[in-house]
Amino acid sequence: xxxxxLLAELINALTCLPGVGNKSAQRMAFHLLERNRExxxxxxxxxxxxxxxxxxxxxxxxFTEDEVCEICRHPEREASGLLCIVExxxxxLAIEQTLSYKGQYFVxxxxxxxxxxxxxxxxxxxxxxSRLQEGRISEVILATNxxxxxxxxxxxxxQLCANASVDASRIAHGVPVGGELEYIxxxxxxxxxxxxxxx
Amino acid sequence: xxxxxLLAELINALTCLPGVGNKSAQRMAFHLLERNRExxxxxxxxxxxxxxxxxxxxxxxxFTEDEVCEICRHPEREASGLLCIVExxxxxLAIEQTLSYKGQYFVxxxxxxxxxxxxxxxxxxxxxxSRLQEGRISEVILATNxxxxxxxxxxxxxQLCANASVDASRIAHGVPVGGELEYIxxxxxxxxxxxxxxx
Numbered sequence: 001x002x003x004x005x006l007l008a009e010l011i012n013a014l015t016c017l018p019g020v021g022n023k024s025a026q027r028m029a030f031h032l033l034e035r036n037r038e039x040x041x042x043x044x045x046x047x048x049x050x051x052x053x054x055x056x057x058x059x060x061x062x063f064t065e066d067e068v069c070e071i072c073r074h075p076e077r078e079a080s081g082l083l084c085i086v087e088x089x090x091x092x093l094a095i096e097q098t099l100s101y102k103g104q105y106f107v108x109x110x111x112x113x114x115x116x117x118x119x120x121x122x123x124x125x126x127x128x129x130s131r132l133q134e135g136r137i138s139e140v141i142l143a144t145n146x147x148x149x150x151x152x153x154x155x156x157x158x159q160l161c162a163n164a165s166v167d168a169s170r171i172a173h174g175v176p177v178g179g180e181l182e183y184i185x186x187x188x189x190x191x192x193x194x195x196x197x198x199x
Numbered sequence: 200x201x202x203x204x205l206l207a208e209l210i211n212a213l214t215c216l217p218g219v220g221n222k223s224a225q226r227m228a229f230h231l232l233e234r235n236r237e238x239x240x241x242x243x244x245x246x247x248x249x250x251x252x253x254x255x256x257x258x259x260x261x262f263t264e265d266e267v268c269e270i271c272r273h274p275e276r277e278a279s280g281l282l283c284i285v286e287x288x289x290x291x292l293a294i295e296q297t298l299s300y301k302g303q304y305f306v307x308x309x310x311x312x313x314x315x316x317x318x319x320x321x322x323x324x325x326x327x328x329s330r331l332q333e334g335r336i337s338e339v340i341l342a343t344n345x346x347x348x349x350x351x352x353x354x355x356x357x358q359l360c361a362n363a364s365v366d367a368s369r370i371a372h373g374v375p376v377g378g379e380l381e382y383i384x385x386x387x388x389x390x391x392x393x394x395x396x397x398x
Contacts, residue, residue, distance in 0.1 A: 016241075
C-alpha cells in the first residue's frame, strides 16, 4: 500500500519545487492538510494566476504582469539616462534596497554561456542594442556578477556600447565594507589595489 | 520598489509551506517562472483538488479522498482481527514498507498532550472505543512513538482495551538492528535488557 492516489499525486507535484525531495514533499503535504488548508487553497490560486499572467517586461525583461514594469514606467528614471545591466530580478531588488540608484534596469535573465547554448539573443542583447540605438541612454552601468561568465557578458555588452557610442562603466570590485583584509581572497585584493582612488 | 504585486503575492503565498522562508520562496517563485510553468500549473490543480477532496477515513482516520480507505476496505485485513495504533499516516507507510504486518490501522493524527489542549476526543479515542466494543478486534498493537507523550497515549489506550476486554501489546523497544551497543543510549539498553527473550 502507498498513500491514497490523490495524496500521492500531491506529494509528487510538490517535488517540482526546487530543493524539495520526496520526504520534504510528504512533510509539506501533511502540514498543509492538517494545519493550513486555507493557505494551500490560496497558494493554489496565486500559483495559477502567476503562471498565467506573469511575463517579461517589454522594456527591461524582468518579471511582471504588466506590459511594461513599474520601474520602466517611472518618468524620472527614464529622464536619468542611466541603464544598469543585471543578471536577475533578485539583483534589481538588491540594488533597489540600497536606495542609492535612481536609473533604469535591463535584466538579462542569465549570462552568456555558449556551452549551455546561451548566446547574445537568449539574454536579450538584440533588444538592448536597439535600446542603445534610440539615443536616450547616456551611461550603461554593468552590474553582472563577478564570475567568469558575468565578466564575459559585461565585456561583450561594453563592446555593444562602444559601437553605439554610449559610455559604459563596471561596478567596483574590492574589499566589502565590514570585511577584514586578512580573510579576503587574493583576487579581490588585486582588484581593490588596481581600483584604488586618491583620498 | 519591490517585485510586481502578483509576484510579491506568489512569494508570500509560498511561505505557507513549512520550512520555506522569504528567500527560499523567492528562489522557488523564480525557478517555477523561468523553468517549470507547467509543473507549477499542475501543482496548482493538484493542490486545489487535494485540499477540497482529501478528508479522514471514517474507520481509521488516515488521510484519504474515499469515505473508507483502501486498507480498511481490505477483507483479509479485516478478518485478521489485528489493529495497530499509530500516530501519523507516515507511520502507516513505514510499517507497510516492511511487508510484515497484515492487519488494520488506527491513526491518531497526533498524541495526547493536555498542555496543548489535545485530549482523548481530539485524537479520535471515542471512535476507537466504539470500534473496540464492536467485538471484531482480537488484539490491539500499540505502535505510538517511544516519546513521553507517545508512551502516555499508549498507556491510556491500553486501559481502554482492558475495559473492553481486548488484548493490547506494545511494540518492542531495544537495540536497533545494525546498531552498535557502545553507541546506544542507556534508556534503550535498559529496555533491551528488560525485554530480553530466551534463545
